[in-house]
Amino acid sequence: MSLSREKATRRRGAELEAAILDAAWEQLTERGYEGFTFEAVADRADTSRPVLYRRWATRAELLKATIRHHGDAEDTSAPDTGSVRGDLLAALRRSNEQRSNFLVLLSASLGGYYAETGSTPGEIRELLLGRRARLAIDDILDRGVERGEIDPATLTPLVRAVPYSLFRHEVVMNLQAVPDETLEAIVDEVFLPLVRAS
Structure with a gap:
């Protein structure tokens, strides 16, 4: 032996x-x-x-x-940089490092699992993240409301999901990590204009 x-x-x-x-x-x-x-x-x-x-x-x-x-070992705490923009970019960059390979796997390599079990990518994502990702984004957005950066009336469930939905879309469509300029565009050109307090 x-x-x-x-x-x-x-x-x-x-x-x-x-x-x-x-x-x-x-x-x-x-x-x-x-x-x-x-x-x-x-x-x-x-x-x-x-x-x-x-x-x-x-x-x-x-x-x-x-x-x-694997999901339990990941850091999913909400970054606190002092601004919604900084927090979201820090969280998306961390997801890009930790999860982009998994998202590629999720879309490209688990077809046999879905066929065998009748499961969906959403169910697998839930196993990986549970409620932790939603709590992190909620912490970021709640702090933004408290600081007066975000209009709370804009924060519908779909709007709250926009940053990570766009991030996942980019990974799955391109089967690779998202370029940093695209992460910045998601935050600056799409999300912040939707929620910014006037």
């Missing part, structure tokens, strides 16, 4: 599960759902398939746990 496998067999409980889910995330992002098999994930995590099957009965369950685990 190799030293690495001997060390891996000593992992237990939460440590083992985290190692499996980290390996599963790497496998998913590198190989897509087609290459996201129990065997491939077990090999990458340096463990055995029965260890995975004891925790997740299906590949779809493993995928959901993998995405939720």
Whole structure:
């Protein structure tokens, strides 16, 4: 038995599960759902398939746990730069760094998962982010209202969603991270004119 496998067999409980889910995330992002098999994930995590099957009965369950685990590790706090513009740009730039690859995967590589489970990209996004992204944007916008930068009457649910909806659209349409000038245009040319207090 190799030293690495001997060390891996000593992992237990939460440590083992985290190692499996980290390996599963790497496998998913590198190989897509087609290459996201129990065997491939077990090999990458340096463990055995029965260890995975004891925790997740299906590949779809493993995928959901993998995405939720990755999302839990992300920083989704609301930046506080002192202005709505600065906060939104900081949040969008962070999403660009953390999530653009996942959004490409979401649109280009999970077709088999959607067909197999009847799930949608929105449901997968919810697994990744839960309510945290909505709370972050709400914090940014609420602070903007308090500072008098934003007219609260403009903040309908659809308007609140504009920055991230446009960001996701750009990633999915171009299958790559969004150029910084486009992020600035989303904030300066589209969103702020919609909500700016007169």
